[in-house]
Amino acid sequence: MSATAVVDHRKKFILLLAKAFLTFGAPSHRVETQLFAAAEKLLIPASFAFIPGIVMVSFNDGETRTTELHFVRSSGRIALSALNSVHDVYRDVFDDRITVQDGISTLDRILRAPPLYPLIVRCGLAFVCASVICPLAFGGSFIDMWVSGTCACVLQYLGLQAAAKSSVYANVYEISVSIIVSFVARSLSSIPGSLFCYSSISSAGVVLILPGFTILISALELTSRNILCGSVRLIYAIIYTFFLGFGLTIGSDISILFVNHKGYDSLGVIKSGLQADVMHGTFTAHNASNSTTQPSFTGTFGFLNATNSHVSRGCYRDPDWPWYRQPFPWWTMFFLVPLYSTCSSLSNLQSFRSSRLPIMIIFSCCSYTANKASNWFLADKGALAPAAGALVIGLLGNVYSRWSRGTAFTSMVTGVLFLVPSGLAQAGGLTGNYDSSVQQYYSSFTLGLRMIQVAIGVTIGLFVSQSLIYAFSATGSAAEMAF
Secondary structure (H helix, E strand, O other): OOHHHHHHHHHHHHHHHHHHHHHOOOOHHHHHHHHHHHHHHOOOOEEEEEEOOEEEEEEEEOOOOEEEEEEEEOOOOOOHHHHHHHHHHHHHHHOOOOOHHHHHHHHHHHHHOOOOOOHHHHHHHHHHHHHHHHHHHHOOOHHHHHHHHHHHHHHHHHHHHHHHHOHHHHHOHHHHHHHHHHHHHHHHHOOOOOOOOHHHHHHHHOHHHOOHHHHHHHHHHHHOOOHHHHHHHHHHHHHHHHHHHHHHHHHHHHHHHHOOOOHHHHHHHHHHOOOEEEEEEEEOOOOHHHOOOOOOEEEEEEEEOHHHHHEEOOEEOOOOOOHHHOOOOHHHHHHHHHHHHHHHHHHOOOOOOOOHHHHHHHHHHHHHHHHHHHHHHOOOOOOHHHHHHHHHHHHHHHHHHHHHOOOHHHHHHHHHHHHHHHHHHHOOOOOOOOOOHHHHHHHHHHHHHHHHHHHHHHHHHHHHHHHHHHHOOOOOOOOOOOO
16 A cells, blocks of 8 residues: 555544544543544644534645645534444554554444434433433422423434424424423423422423533533633533523413413412511410410511421422322432433443443442432532532542543443432422512523532532542543543
8 A cells, every 4th residue: 555545544534533523422622632642643744623513634744835624523412332432443543453444444334323222212211211300300209200201202202303304493492392391391280289290390301401411521621721612512501501491481381371371379379388477576475364474475486388398399299198199208219310320321322231331320320429418418509519429420430441441431421411400400400480470580590500500510520530530640640531
């Protein structure tokens, strides 16, 4: 093979590697570094620039003093198994275990491969994820979980079919599905008898389109001093959350307007149970026969509706109701957390036959445990609970990466994505009850503020974990957060 053909093959490998990184959701803060290392190993003078969704590759020819510029663009979503395969090809070529030609054919086969699971399986995984997260994070009952699972299943189908085939619908996909889920949840919650809970159904129904992965990527970019891409992604995630909040608000308004005009009355009953009347003064007995023997009490008196103790996360739960209308007991977390972690990993296209799947589940369970424990001991600290979970998952991911010489990023994804719905739930949930339309629209902005809290917590936790690994590292360098 001539020298020119060898150089062309190496350039093609670098371009395919860049496309694979973008297609399968590689951490963008490591894309430039990995491509530069590959070009340096293959003796190809090149420079790279990354902006969200595009990698600019410049091949420099010193002899002819020319530059060959390529724009690699791809819009994909996270695919854990494919990402691991791409990383394995990169390491094999880097360590001279396979040739560049073999690497090109392998990358081309990975890029052309169909999704790991068919549409019906991915919709089923979405159903299980939403059904499990409903009682786990949002206080839903047994009957609430079935409704939220059905909404998530329809949401997943629309995303994989309609939004993927129509660029016009893809622009309004998130808002449309949030309106549908909120409309269904509010209509069912308006049924007399409080059979369904609006807050738990609507929150769990849209959990799959929460910008958890964007939060993770922006956190990693900010910790690596990639201010431009990190801040852009973080602001996008927050604005995206505003869209979801307003979509939920619009769906609720439509239901109240056309389905049940007394919806605000039922909301007021629940809201009144959450408010206490406080009075200051002196309590004096007016019984004439005992007026001299009864002492007076001076102080502050609070009067609270007795139903307040029966309201859990915005849902009224009468203790006399049957078990299928009650929130799940605490010990069910030992089953629900691993189940959600497993289905979340599989929905992100992780192979169920992979040996990395148990590692992801264990890391996710440890992250949730730290998040739950910190929220128990540090109540009303919205950013600290996600920070504790991110700290644990960051330490475990970095240690695992150094021990196995594998990827820390893919092992951390499931755990960090778990922090977003659980962190939002602990900060007050995605939706809330309100007395007026003004409070209703304020709740949409509050959802964005909660997302900021979760984002700050995740960023701080990952940054501290990387700093600790660096401080106690024998080589003086931290393990890579990703590849």
